Amino acid sequence: MGRPLIGMTTYAEPQRLSGRELAAVSLPLAYVRAVHASGGQAVLIPSDGVGEELLDRLDGLVLCGGSDLEPSWYGEAPHETVVTRPQRDAAEMLLLRGALERDLPVLGVCRGLQLLAVHYGGRLHQHLPDVLDSDRHRPAGEPRYGEHTVRVEAGTLSHKVLGDEVGVNSFHHQGIAEVGSLRATGWCPVDGLVEVAEDPDRRFVLGVQWHPEDTEDHRVFAAVVEAAASR
DSSP states (O other): OOOOEEEEEOEEEEEEETTEEEEEEEOOHHHHHHHHHTTOEEEEEOSSSOOGGGGGGOSEEEEOOOSBOOGGGGTOOOOTTOOBOHHHHHHHHHHHHHHHHTTOOEEEETHHHHHHHHHTTOEEESOHHHHHSOOTTSOSSSSSSEEEEEEEOTTSHHHHHHOSEEEEEEOOSOEEEEOTTSEEEEEOTTTOOEEEEEOTTSSSEEEESSOGGGSSOOHHHHHHHHHHHTO
C-alpha cells in the first residue's frame, strides 16, 4: 500500500519566478516536509477551479495557514486590518464541506482552525490586539513568532495527540471568538483564547491555532496521516 494522499490547500500570490512577477500557486515547504516526515504524500490543491471530485482521490485534507477569512462568512463587516482572498475562502469551504461529507480526516492549521470554526457556525475576533490589548499572538517585528503554552482538555482527541500541555509558536492577529458546534479543547492560559478545537462526532477533525510545520513537533501531522492511512 502506498503512502496516504494528503491534500493541502495553497496560497495564490504574486511571486518572482524566472525573473518575472507571476501569479503563482505555492505553499511553504515546511508543510510538505511535515506531511512527508509523518509518512504521507502531500498533494497541493490550488484554489483556482477546484472541484469536490478531487476529494474522492485523497485520504486526508490539511487546511493550511494564510490570509484572513472574509468576515462576511460569519456576518460581519471587515476590520481595517483584514486582508482576504475570497477565491481561496470559497474553494476551501467547498473542500471542507466535501471532506466532512466523505468523513475524510481533516487538520486545520492557523487559518485552517479559523475556517473550521466558521464552517461550524462560529465567528472570529478580527483583530486580537483590540480584544486582548496585547500582540502576544503576533508580535510586531522580531522575533517573528510569539511563544506561549497551550493547555489541553483531558479525554479528547486533542489530548491524545498533544498531551496535557504544549509549547507553541504563534503568528495570528485573528482568533476564535466562538467555535460554533466544534468542541474547544485547548486554550492559551494567559488570556483564555481558544487554540485547539475538534469535532468529537467525526473520526478525525482537529484544528490548531499555531504553526507546527515550523517546529520539530509534527504530532498533529502524524495524527492526520495515521487517520488517513486507517481509512
